[in-house]
Every structure is written in structure tokens, then in C-alpha cells.
Amino acid sequence: MKKLVSFFFLLTVFLIIILPTLIARGCSGEEVRTPVEIDRSPIISPAGEIxxxxxxxxxxxxxxxxxxxxxxxxxxxxxxxxxxxxxxxxxxxxxxxxxxxxxxxxxxxxxxxxxxxxxxxxxxxxxxxxxxxxxxxxxxxxxxxxxxxxxxxxxxxxxxxxxxxxxxxxxxxxxxxxxxxxxxxxxxxxxxxxxxxxxxxxxxDSRWTETQHEFTAAAFSEAIVPYVSALPVSASGRPLLEQGVRSATGRLKSVLIAGETVTGRDFRTAFKLPSTNVTWQITDKKITFTAKGYGHxxxxxxxxxxxxxxxxxxxxxxxxxxxxxxxxxxxxxx
Ligand SMILES: [Zn+2]
Ligand SMILES: [Zn+2]
Structure with a gap:
């Protein structure tokens, strides 16, 4: 009799407490989310409808x-x-x-x-x-x-x-x-x-805080050629990129490439860089840009x-x- 009572007690606990939790969590064990309704109540500006x-x-x-x-x-x-x-x-x-x-x-x-x-x-x-x-x-x-x-x-x-x-x-x-x-x-x-x-x-938190962009000498040449008239690499294939003029925040206003001035904006467009806040490292036949930020x-x-x-x-x-x-x-x- 005592066993039967404890069996019914456990069954009650299961039915009242455990079963509803299992149902709410769904078969996969994931919590079932009640679908969110879209609230399309009109947004009224105090200035009236414009x-x-x-x-x-x-x-x-x-x-x-x-x-x-x-x-x-x-x-x-x-x-x-x-x-x-x-x-x-x-x-x-x-x-x-x-x-x-x-x-x-x-x-x-x-x-x-x-x-x-x-x-x-x-x-x-x-x-x-x-x-x-x-x-x-x-x-x-x-x-x-x-x-x-x-x-x-x-x-x-x-x-x-x-x-x-x-x-x-x-x-x-x-x-x-x-x-x-x-x-x-x-x-x-x-x-x-x-x-x-x-x-x-x-x-x-942005993934654009600092990014690296690598170009071979050939890819560098191809990208910048529309913006310069001289060959932008040396005879040995080294990219001819000299220090640029920068704003107070370090963004490029212009750079010298093979002795010609290219604006920071054209430079960014040419290499599809995320910003003009760029520094670089040139090794033999390769150039690596480090860009900070994304946008103007x-x-x-x-x-x-x-x-x-x-x-x-x-x-x-x-x-x-x-x-x-x-x-x-x-x-x-x-
Ligand atoms: Zn328009
Ligand atoms: Zn910021």
C-alpha cells in the first residue's frame, strides 16, 4: 500500500511538474518560442503626417x-x-x-x-x-x-x-x-x-577595426595603373609607393606612386580598401596594406x-x- 501511494505521488509529480516542462521544451530539448507578432501600429509624427x-x-x-x-x-x-x-x-x-x-x-x-x-x-x-x-x-x-x-x-x-x-x-x-x-x-x-x-x-567590436589586404606586385600594378601614367613598379618588381600626406587622424589625403600624386580617395577605390586610414609594408614583390575602420x-x-x-x-x-x-x-x- 505504501509503495502504491508513493507510486501515485511520483506519477502526480511527473504529470504536474515534469511533463508540462518537457512539452514546452519540445522533443529536441530546445525551448519552444512563442511566435512574435509584428506590431504594425502606425507611427505618428508629432508634426502630423508627412x-x-x-x-x-x-x-x-x-x-x-x-x-x-x-x-x-x-x-x-x-x-x-x-x-x-x-x-x-x-x-x-x-x-x-x-x-x-x-x-x-x-x-x-x-x-x-x-x-x-x-x-x-x-x-x-x-x-x-x-x-x-x-x-x-x-x-x-x-x-x-x-x-x-x-x-x-x-x-x-x-x-x-x-x-x-x-x-x-x-x-x-x-x-x-x-x-x-x-x-x-x-x-x-x-x-x-x-x-x-x-x-x-x-x-x-567591428570586424573592420583593423584589416589586412595583400597584393602581389602584379596585382598592385593592375589596380593602380588607371590612376598613374608611369609604371608603378621598379625594374625588380618592387611596388613604387612612397609615404603619403596624411590628415591629423592619419587618413591619407594623397600618396606618391612612381613619383605621381594619387588622392587618398582614388587610392582607396583602386585597391578596394575599406578606408583611407592605411599603412603598408613592402617586401619583395608583395605589398600588405593595414587599414583601420570602414567608410569615409x-x-x-x-x-x-x-x-x-x-x-x-x-x-x-x-x-x-x-x-x-x-x-x-x-x-x-x-
Ligand atoms: Zn537619388
Ligand atoms: Zn568609431
Whole structure:
């Protein structure tokens, strides 16, 4: 009888406690996740509904979209969705600033390649954007969770833009600065008061912090020949690359190759290097470049923004770190 009682006791324990746990964990022993629902509640800007005309390169058509919905597709395309929420918010504000600055309704120049368009989805011309369908396919299992994260980052900053002395800034950004961001005039011709070089040791998580790129003398020659008229290697096949002119942060402004000046920008393009912050080592018939960072280095450093967010900084603090003397404000009423 005693045995029977303890048997029923154990059976009860199994049915009440152990069995539900096993069911919840599934047969493979992995925890069964309840599917995340996509929250598509409309994102309302305090400035009221603003729409813009976007030329979509995928569908080859001009479409009208609410600004905030458009920005969800921009943040999804421009920043890894795995980044911390405050970094995603900073990216949303940067993208909104860029977009509003370009909108015809706000006195911007629009996209000059597509008549009537405020902006196009070609990242090399205007700004990267991807459809919700593309984002979800890219994120696979994490899709709904990532989309909700980006929608909430855009929603939490709805209507916010970056201004300097009351005017929208040119909100440029890049992937990884590699230690210091760059002064605007050292990359382009104009010195802008809010695009100043700042220290950033927050982007060390990026795989672009430091990378190596190796070229044989023949590959070196082939890559640089379009930019020089003389043969860029010596008779013995040694690459003829001399020390360059550098900005205060170490980025190449120009280099001498076989006695000819090549700009840092052309040099980066020729060798498909991630940045102009490059040093090199030449051994017989081989050259190894060491590059720091990825991108032009001006304005917000995306990996740095993520690093700062992980340290507990807010999106406003992140923006104020990378853009000197700016304010985060509501979209100016024109
Ligand atoms: Zn365009
Ligand atoms: Zn950085």
C-alpha cells in the first residue's frame, strides 16, 4: 500500500511538474518560442503626417510613402538590426534629418535623377532603403522581433531631426571610424562646424577595426595603373609607393606612386580598401596594406554608436558625441 501511494505521488509529480516542462521544451530539448507578432501600429509624427515621393529602384516606380514608414526601411537597410535600440534610434534620427533635408516640400533639392522624386533607393545616390519583405527575408527567424525593434526605434524618435544653429545638418555617417572620426574638409572640400574629428574607442567590436589586404606586385600594378601614367613598379618588381600626406587622424589625403600624386580617395577605390586610414609594408614583390575602420570616417560612427548605446548612452548623447554643437529638435515647420 505504501509503495502504491508513493507510486501515485511520483506519477502526480511527473504529470504536474515534469511533463508540462518537457512539452514546452519540445522533443529536441530546445525551448519552444512563442511566435512574435509584428506590431504594425502606425507611427505618428508629432508634426502630423508627412509624406514623400520615393523612387524605388527595385520596382522602378515612384511611390508615395509616409515619412516614418519610409524610415523603417532605411534603418533596416543601413544598420544591423542586432544593434542596441539607442543606436537604432540615433540612426533613425540621422536618416530622418538626411531625408527631410532633401525633401522638395522642405526646400531641398530632391533626387535629381528621377523627376518628382524626393529621394531614391540607390544608396550610392540618395539613401539605402529596403522593403519589409526583403528585411524579413534577410532576418529569417528573427524577422518579426527585429522589425518590431526598428519600428519602435523610429516611433520613439518620430519627428526628431538634428539641427545646428536652427538649420538641418548634413547628417553623414559611416560604419567604423577605427579610433577617430574625420574633419569634413579632410574628406570633402567644405569645413562644416558640426563635422569635426572626435575620439571614438567605442567601435572596437567591428570586424573592420583593423584589416589586412595583400597584393602581389602584379596585382598592385593592375589596380593602380588607371590612376598613374608611369609604371608603378621598379625594374625588380618592387611596388613604387612612397609615404603619403596624411590628415591629423592619419587618413591619407594623397600618396606618391612612381613619383605621381594619387588622392587618398582614388587610392582607396583602386585597391578596394575599406578606408583611407592605411599603412603598408613592402617586401619583395608583395605589398600588405593595414587599414583601420570602414567608410569615409565623417560624422556618426555606426559601430561606435552601438558601443556607446551598450554603455548606456541615449540616442541624443550618441548624436551629440559625433556631431559637434548640434541639437535634436522637432522637424522645423516650413
Ligand atoms: Zn537619388
Ligand atoms: Zn568609431
Amino acid at each position: 509624406t514623400l515621393k520615393v523612387f524605388n529602384h527595385q520596382s522602378e516606380e515612384l511611390v508615395e510613402m509616409p515619412l516614418e514608414e519610409y524610415l523603417v526601411g532605411v534603418v533596416a537597410a543601413e544598420m544591423p538590426a542586432s544593434f542596441a535600440v539607442e543606436a537604432l534610434k540615433a540612426q533613425a534620427v540621422v536618416a530622418r534629418t538626411y531625408t527631410v533635408n532633401q525633401m522638395l516640400a522642405f526646400g531641398g533639392k530632391g533626387c535629381d535623377r528621377h523627376a518628382g522624386a524626393d529621394i531614391c533607393t540607390n544608396s550610392a545616390h540618395c539613401q539605402a532603403w529596403e522593403s519589409e519583405k526583403s528585411s524579413l527575408a534577410k532576418w529569417q527567424g528573427e524577422g518579426a522581433e527585429y522589425l518590431n525593434k526598428i519600428r519602435s526605434a523610429v516611433g520613439a524618435t518620430a519627428g526628431k531631426v538634428i539641427t545646428h544653429e536652427g538649420r538641418l545638418i548634413d547628417a553623414v555617417f559611416h560604419s567604423t571610424c577605427g579610433g577617430h572620426t574625420e574633419n569634413s574638409e579632410d574628406v570633402w572640400s567644405t569645413a562644416l562646424p558640426y563635422l569635426r574629428s572626435v575620439a571614438c574607442n567605442f567601435c572596437t 570616417g565623417v560624422g556618426l560612427c555606426q559601430y561606435g554608436a552601438n558601443g556607446l548605446a551598450k554603455q548606456g548612452k541615449t540616442y541624443t548623447e550618441i548624436i551629440e558625441h559625433y556631431y559637434t554643437g548640434v541639437a535634436v529638435t522637432d522637424i522645423p515647420v516650413s
